[in-house]
Structure formats: C-alpha cells, structure tokens
Amino acid sequence: MNPLIRTELLKLRTVRSPWLLLAASPLLVVAGASGLAISGNRPLDVVAQSQALAHVGLASLFTLVFGILAVAGEYRHQTITDTYLSTPARGLVIGAKLLVYSVFGALAGVVSGVVGLAVTAAWWAGKGASFAWADPAMWTTIGGGIAWNAAFAAIGVGVGALVRSLVGAIAVALAWVALVEGIVGQLIGGLARWLPFNAGQALGAAAEPMMARDLLPRWGGGTVLVVYTFAFAVLAVGTSMRRDVS
Template structure:
C-alpha cells in the first residue's frame, strides 16, 4: 500500500492542473474575508471573526473537483490502463487515491485557514480592532472547514469513479450543489440540511450562520458528511473493481 500511496503522490507532483486548482482556494478565502470587512455591514466582533473564517469550508468546491481529477482525469488522459496494469488490485489503487486526495484536501484547507487568519488579522488591525485569537468559535469553524475539504476531496474521488468523463463528473458535481442543494433544497425545507453540501456547511459554518440558518448542529453535520464520504468511498472501490477500463 505504501508503494501505491507514493505513486499517487508522485503523480500529483508531476501534474500541474491540480495545484493550479488548489492555489485558487486561498485566493477565494482572502477575497471573501476582505469583502466581508470592506462591505462595512458587520461589526468586527468574535461572531464576524468566525463568519470570516467560514470561507475556508467554501473552498471545498475546489477540493471536490481536485478529487474528481484523481480518477476521471486518468480516464481522460488514458493513463488509467497503465495504472491498473501495474497494480491489478484495483481496490487498493482506489483506496490509495482516496487516502492521498483526502490528506491533500485537508492540507489545502490548512493553507486556506492560514491565509484566512492572516488576512482577517491584518484587516482587524487596520480597523484598530483587536483580533481575539482565544475565541474557540473561530477554531471550531476552521477545524470544520478543514474536515469539509478533506471529505469533499474523497467524495470527488467517488464521483470521478462513477462518472468517468472528467467534464461530465465536474458538471454533475457543480450542478448538484447549485441546482439540487441550492434551488431544489429551498423547496423541500428541512430535508435539504441532510444533503452533502448543507451538511458540510453545518460543519464549517460560522457562529451567525449556525444560529440563523436551517442547518444541522455542527456535530450532526460532521456525522452526516462522514456517512456520505464513506458511501462514496465504497462506491469508488466497487465501481473501480467491476467496470471495464475501456
């Protein structure tokens, strides 16, 4: 298994597109935090601090696509045949991809968190407002956002295994978030909070969002998201073992 993990890391080191994708995540966080402050609509208190850091979780859309690249990207570039020929135990190959991409998804969340903290602290200082580093809410928000990034990276691997077309898999994933959870979710009321993106929001949401939006409790959102991650991991492994490569 160590060899498979090393191979997946080596693939990531030699391909540019996943890194360009993950590099956009800290930019989103910096823009989100800055926009929150520049708008001037909220007092710079501890609640706003956690709200600013909730942008870390929203970068999970990047790690979702990052995970999709793990399998669908190989089908697109026709390298999946060589991958399975070198290691016929397909379940172990997919297992290595799930582990590596989840870890890198979490690391991407860490980088976004550091960016968010730095930008937020700079803005708070610029406004002559002390940034409360001891506030537990910002750390639970950050921790939830990092976990959300890791989970969506693993879910992305599952989506890429189920829909082997890279363009199709990305389109379906983004359409699910925008249409099913964004629009249809408004029509089904409380049931929407049990869907994956909403569960992630509950896990990585700031204090105000937790109080004002129809989300699961943070722990509940984490459990639901973990279940979705497990389901997609199982689907990725079983699909990879049963389908023909061609």
C-alpha cells in the same frame, strides 16, 4: 499500499493542474474575508471573525474538483489502463487515491486557514478592531472547514470513479451544489440540511449562520458528511472493480 501511495504522490508531483486548483483555494478565502471587512455592514467582532474564516470550508469546492481529477483525470488522459495493468487490485488503487487526496484536501484546508487568519487579522488591525485570537468559535469554524475540505476531496474521488468523464463529473458535482441542493432547500427545507454541501456548511460555518439557515448542529453535519464520504468511497471501489477500463 505504500508503493501505491508513492505512485499517487509521484503523479501529483508531475502534474500541474491539481496544484493550480489547490492554489486557488486560499484566494477564495482572501476574497471572502476581505469582502466582509470592506462591506462595513456589521461590526468587526468575534462573530464576524468566524464568518470570515467560514470561507475556509467553502474552499472545499476546489478540493471536490481536486478529488475528481484523481480518477476522471486519468480516464481523460488515458493513463488509467496503465495504472490498473501495473496494479490489478483496483480496490487498493482507489483506496490509495482516497487516502492521498483526502490528506492533501486537509492540507489545502490548513493552508487556506492560515492565509485566512493572516488576512482577517490584517483587516481587523487596519480597521482598528481587536482580533480575538483565543476565540474558540473561530477555531472550531476553521477546524470544521479543514475537515470539510478533506471530506469533499474523498467524495470527489468517488464522483470521478462513478462518472469517469472529467468534464461530466465536474459539471455534475457543481450542478448538484448550485442547483439541486438549492432547489431542494427551496421546496423541502427539512431535507436540504441532510445533503452533502449543507452538511459541510453545518460543519464549517460560523455559529450564528448555522441557526439562521436551518443547518444541522455542527456535530450532526460532521456525522452526515462522514456517512457521505464513506458511501462515496465504497461506491468508488465497487464501481472501479466492476467496470471495464475502456
């Protein structure tokens, strides 16, 4: 597995698009935290801190696309044939991608969390509010957001292996988040909380919104997201082993 991991790391070092994508993650957190601070709709208290840092989890949309690039990007650039010819054990190839991209998804979440903390604390100071660094709810929200980023990177690898078309895979993934989960939430409220994006929201959201939006408890959201991650990993390996490359 070590040579395969080194190969995936080499690919990441030599391709710019994944890094540009991950670089956008902290920008989303900055925009979200800044918008909350500027709006003035609520006091800048400990609950608002968690809400500002909940944007770390929402940055998982970028790690989802990042994971899709791991497989669908290779099909787009027609490098997947060379990858499988050099390592015929396709399951190991996908396993290496799942590991590497999940780790980088988590690291992207850490970077987003650090940037979000710095920006949120700066806004609080600028508004004359006290920033509670020791607030456990805020740190739990950040930790949940980091895990959400890692899980969605792995799920993205699975989506890329299933769809294979880069544009198609990204369109399917974003349409699912924006349309399907939203529609299910409107029609069947009890079912929506069990879907991947809503499970991620439960894991990485502030405590107050979790109750307001009928999300699962944090531990429940984390458990459901782990199940989805494992399921997509199994599908990615199984699909890649059965399908023809071309």
